[in-house]
Amino acid sequence: MTTDAPPDATTDATTGAGLVAALIEAAAATIAAHRDELSELDRAIGDGDHGHNMARGFEALTAAADEIAALPFGKALQKAGTTLVMKVGGASGPLFGSALMAAGKASGDDAPRSAAEVATLLDAAIDAVKSRGKSDVGAKTMLDVLAPVADALRTGGTTAAVREAAAAALEATRPMIATKGRAAFLGERSAGHLDPGARSSALLVDAACTVAERS
Amino acid sequence: MSDNVAIVIVSHSADVAKGAADMVRQMVGDEVKVAFTGGTADGALGTDVAAIMAAIDAVWTQKGVAVLVDLGGAETNTEMAIEMLEDGRGERVAILNAPVVEGAVMAATEASGGSSLEDVRQTAEDFQS
Numbered sequence: 001m002t003t004d005a006p007p008d009a010t011t012d013a014t015t016g017a018g019l020v021a022a023l024i025e026a027a028a029a030t031i032a033a034h035r036d037e038l039s040e041l042d043r044a045i046g047d048g049d050h051g052h053n054m055a056r057g058f059e060a061l062t063a064a065a066d067e068i069a070a071l072p073f074g075k076a077l078q079k080a081g082t083t084l085v086m087k088v089g090g091a092s093g094p095l096f097g098s099a100l101m102a103a104g105k106a107s108g109d110d111a112p113r114s115a116a117e118v119a120t121l122l123d124a125a126i127d128a129v130k131s132r133g134k135s136d137v138g139a140k141t142m143l144d145v146l147a148p149v150a151d152a153l154r155t156g157g158t159t160a161a162v163r164e165a166a167a168a169a170l171e172a173t174r175p176m177i178a179t180k181g182r183a184a185f186l187g188e189r190s191a192g193h194l195d196p197g198a199r200s201s202a203l204l205v206d207a208a209c210t211v212a213e214r215s
Numbered sequence: 216m217s218d219n220v221a222i223v224i225v226s227h228s229a230d231v232a233k234g235a236a237d238m239v240r241q242m243v244g245d246e247v248k249v250a251f252t253g254g255t256a257d258g259a260l261g262t263d264v265a266a267i268m269a270a271i272d273a274v275w276t277q278k279g280v281a282v283l284v285d286l287g288g289a290e291t292n293t294e295m296a297i298e299m300l301e302d303g304r305g306e307r308v309a310i311l312n313a314p315v316v317e318g319a320v321m322a323a324t325e326a327s328g329g330s331s332l333e334d335v336r337q338t339a340e341d342f343q344s
Contacts, residue, residue, distance in 0.1 A: 047260065047261075049255075049261065052259075056256075056257075082299070085295055085299070086264055086265045087256075089255035089256055089257075089261050090255065090288055091288035093264060093292070093295075094291050094294070094295035095291070132291060132294070132295070180287075181287060182287060184287075
């Protein structure tokens with residue numbers, strides 16, 4: 001938890017390409033740094049490849065970063081989404097990929113200028129994840145982090161508040177019983193573990209906050 | 216080969232997918248095109264959207280493609296692959312709600328007689344082993 005966060009999560013629309021490049025760099029860095037931890041979480045309640053799959057996807061994003069950053073903001077999100085879909089493997093690819101594709105479709109050519117505008121894009125992403133995963137909040141998935149983050153953004157969200165919401169929401173997945181994805185096969189035995197997709201979502205939210213604080 | 220509905224088998228395991236496709240070919244013959252895919256791009260257990268799109272492409276026919284999938288992620292990735300097909304081809308692809316092996320054999324049997332995609336789906340989904 002940072003204490004020196006600026007007062008709001010506004011991003012700088014004048015640096016659209018720079019913002020996209022910075023987001024990709026920060027996202028790829030945090031996924032790479034937590035790759036083993038994500039796979040370890042997944043080993044407990046899934047098939048143990050979440051860190052590996054996510055790292056592969058974000059390496060592909062890094063490789064395509066120049067091309068993606070050159071696009072208008074909405075198109076850049078969509079391109080990033082399709083890249084993840086094709087490269088992540090496992091169900092995380094379509095879930096994170098659909099999220100970005102939907103956010104991109106909901107976005108215009110310019111980067112969002114306020115926390116409320118980010119919330120609108122995140123709402124579109126959340127709807128896509130619900131529909132793709134045939135899931136909803138409360139099933140011990142990435143939605144259990146993304147939905148509270150969208151709420152925090154909507155209610156004026158400073159980056160500190162958003163980080164706090166993400167961390168608390170992640171921790172709240174620990175006692176949940178999974179009803180979606182491979183963890184659902186474990187039923188009650190899935191309780192007591194953090195959800196790996198919720199963890200990677202929280203990492204990405206944290207990375208985005210760091211970028212927002214810099215811009 | 217006549218223009219019959221084609222079959223695609225998607226499993227987390229390439230061995231399972233290939234085995235199911237082998238059974239279809241042996242039991243139904245080569246009247247029906249069958250493609251299979253299993254495993255991730257780096258050979259681990261899982262499914263891969265690009266590979267699923269390639270499998271659908273490999274047997275593509277305007278008559279339609281029936282897809283059999285195994286556990287959760289296979290279905291999610293197949294739905295994604297179908298949405299990403301271009302020129303509205305996704306409308307001619309159906310995921311059948313049936314077990315992979317039995318569903319593939321029943322679907323191929325129905326398809327070999329020239330049935331529509333909807334009839335192929337019905338036969339595979341109605342089958343109770």
